[in-house]
Amino acid sequence: MSEIKKNYAIQVENVTKIYKLYDKPIDRLKESLSLSHREYHRDFYALNGLSFHVEKGQTVGIIGTNGSGKSTILKIITGVLTPTTGRVEVDGKISALLELGAGFNMDYTGIENIYMNGTMMGYSKKEMDEKLQDILDFAEIGDFVYQPVKTYSSGMFVRLAFALAINVEPEILIVDEALSVGDVFFQAKCYRRMEEIRKSGTTILMVTHDMGSIIKYCDKVVLLNKGNFVAQGTAGHMVDLYKKILAGQMEALEAELQGDASNDLINDFSGDDSQGKEKKTENSHGLMKEKITINANRTEYGDGRAEIYDLGLFDSRGNLTNLLLKGEMFTIRECIRFHADIEAPIFTYTIKDKKGTDLTGTNTMYEGADIQPVKDGDEYQVEFTQKMTLQGGEYLLSMSCTGFEHGEHVVYHRLYDVANLTVISNKNTVGVYDMESKVKAVKR
Numbered sequence: 001m002s003e004i005k006k007n008y009a010i011q012v013e014n015v016t017k018i019y020k021l022y023d024k025p026i027d028r029l030k031e032s033l034s035l036s037h038r039e040y041h042r043d044f045y046a047l048n049g050l051s052f053h054v055e056k057g058q059t060v061g062i063i064g065t066n067g068s069g070k071s072t073i074l075k076i077i078t079g080v081l082t083p084t085t086g087r088v089e090v091d092g093k094i095s096a097l098l099e100l101g102a103g104f105n106m107d108y109t110g111i112e113n114i115y116m117n118g119t120m121m122g123y124s125k126k127e128m129d130e131k132l133q134d135i136l137d138f139a140e141i142g143d144f145v146y147q148p149v150k151t152y153s154s155g156m157f158v159r160l161a162f163a164l165a166i167n168v169e170p171e172i173l174i175v176d177e178a179l180s181v182g183d184v185f186f187q188a189k190c191y192r193r194m195e196e197i198r199k200s201g202t203t204i205l206m207v208t209h210d211m212g213s214i215i216k217y218c219d220k221v222v223l224l225n226k227g228n229f230v231a232q233g234t235a236g237h238m239v240d241l242y243k244k245i246l247a248g249q250m251e252a253l254e255a256e257l258q259g260d261a262s263n264d265l266i267n268d269f270s271g272d273d274s275q276g277k278e279k280k281t282e283n284s285h286g287l288m289k290e291k292i293t294i295n296a297n298r299t300e301y302g303d304g305r306a307e308i309y310d311l312g313l314f315d316s317r318g319n320l321t322n323l324l325l326k327g328e329m330f331t332i333r334e335c336i337r338f339h340a341d342i343e344a345p346i347f348t349y350t351i352k353d354k355k356g357t358d359l360t361g362t363n364t365m366y367e368g369a370d371i372q373p374v375k376d377g378d379e380y381q382v383e384f385t386q387k388m389t390l391q392g393g394e395y396l397l398s399m400s401c402t403g404f405e406h407g408e409h410v411v412y413h414r415l416y417d418v419a420n421l422t423v424i425s426n427k428n429t430v431g432v433y434d435m436e437s438k439v440k441a442v443k444r
Contacts, residue, residue: 008091009172009203010054010077015086017047017072017227046072048227049086054220056092059204061214061235063242064224070207073224074098074176077205092203095121095170097161110145110152110160117164131167138193139163140186159186166193173197175206191217211239212392212424215323231257236323243293243322243420252290288312288333291320292419295396299416305342306401306412310335313397313419324388326425326434331385336401336413338378345371345412347382349399351390351421359390359432361398389433392425 020041022028027040034040047069054060062070075081077088078096103120104113114135118128136145139159144152152160165173173194191213198204198217208214214221214235221238223230225245230253231238237260244253287310312320316328324330332349350361362384364371374380400414429435 007055008053008089009056009058010091010205011089012050012052012073012077013087013089015047015050015073015076015083015088016045017069017076017081018084019044019046045227047076047083050224050227050229051086052222052229052232054203054205056203057201058219059198059206059217061218061221061238062205062207062224063209063211063214063221063238064230065226065245067226068224069227070224071098071176072227074174074205074207078174090172092171093122094172094174095165095168096174096176097165098174098176104149104157104161106150107148109148110139110141113149113160114145114164118168121168121170123168131169134167135160135163138167138189155186162190166190166197169197170202172203172205175204175208177208211242211323211394211422214239215422215424216426231260233260236321239323239422240293240321243422246420247293248296249293288320288335289419293322294419295417298418300414300418302401302411302413304413305338305340306345307337307339308334308399308401308413308415309337311399311415311418313421322420323422323424326388326390326392326423326427328388329385330388331383332397332399333384334382334399334401336380336382338374338376338380340376341374342403342412343373343405344403345374345380346402346404347371347380347399348402349384349397352396352398352417353432354394354396356396359395363402388423389436390423391428391432391434392423395421395423397421 020028021044022031022041031038031040050069050073052060062073064070072081074096075098076083077090078094078098080098103117105116108116111132114132115125115128118131119125123131139145139156139162141152141156141159144156145160149157149160165175175194194204194217204217206213206217218235220232221235222232223238223241223245230245231241241253241256244250244256289311292313312333313322313324314331314333315321315324316330334347334349336345336347338345346363346365348361348363351359353359364382371380396417397419398414398416399418401412402414403410403412427434429437
């Protein structure tokens with residue numbers, strides 16, 4: 001490695017991975033036998049000119065929608081796949097957890113697979129003897145370690161595989177969605193162990209759809225879309241860009257990327273968000289909803305006498321964002337324009353889980369904030385400020401302007417699942433929300 005690359009654990013340079021796709025199996029044979037070199041395939045770019053680096057001791061996340069090439073680049077880095085063009089340099093011993101049971105012989109017992117995988121990683125039997133008890137203690141699968149792994153449940157797979165990967169003291173740990181399997185307590189245990197090895201200086205490269213983990217652990221995040229590099233930078237910024245891709249807001253994404261390029265934000269890996277705060281101040285004009293992720297496929301209805309024309313989510317520091325920290329205050333703001341005289345409008349919000357279950361919500365009537373009669377053309381800005389006590393995870397926000405007329409409930413304008421909320425937490429309890437218990441334990 002040259003002098004400038006000495007601190008790099010992983011260097012990915014202009015990597016492209018092309019797969020040949022054939023409409024019919026016979027076309028592959030036709031192409032191989034064609035004297036005129038006629039092509040019967042079409043090229044599919046799983047990766048297209050991808051470049052990034054991971055510094056030693058960094059924790060880097062790769063995010064993107066399904067089919068973005070996240071797992072493909074991990075497999076190329078670990079040597080499972082070969083790139084079509086480009087090159088990858090790795091400086092350090094890798095422990096990879098790419099797929100459940102990958103590298104396991106289904107007919108071998110758990111113990112036999114531990115030693116086999118240890119040998120493949122370059123450890124001697126004596127070294128694995130010393131690590132064995134730590135691996136077994138972490139996996140917590142009991143006597144199943146003496147049974148063939150083909151008898152394991154998927155939860156046992158991930159327990160043993162993760163216990164092996166995390167307890168061999170790797171210089172580089174690569175994890176691909178492995179922590180999405182297993183009960184919440186084992187996941188918490190895995191994250192605690194990852195935090196320990198991260199602090200010890202291990203380089204971590206992770207792919208996950210859990211944006212909370214990305215925000216909490218990653219020093220830098222690489223955002224991919226359909227095999228193409230989109231951007232890289234601080235975790236919060238990249239997750240915000242990713243939300244725009246999920247919501248289909250490609251024009252807003254491109255506009256933000258252009259703004260980032262002019263402000264040198266895309267290559268800001270320092271973790272200092274001061275530039276981002278300056279950018280928010282500069283862009284303080286315009287609609288709030290243009291600066292957060294809005295659901296393009298939301299459902300909305302009403303009789304049209306009121307219109308929720310803008311909305312925003314603000315964290316405790318006043319930043320417009322879909323990312324909220326558990327335990328901190330946040331504000332939901334709605335801007336409503338009236339197109340008719342209304343006697344007693346009611347403003348509401350509801351937060352649901354991904355299954356559509358109402359978790360919490362309130363309205364101006366419940367809160368005793370009665371609104372005076374409004375006239376055609378009036379505009380209101382309504383704010384709901386409260387503490388975030390929901391567990392870390394993904395949620396959906398709905399809001400409406402309604403009322404009661406002649407004893408009947410009337411909907412003037414309702415927005416279902418208009419925006420997402422990602423709650424970031426470093427302490428989840430059991431259930432939907434945290435009762436914020438105060439614990440006192442005294443030895444008697």
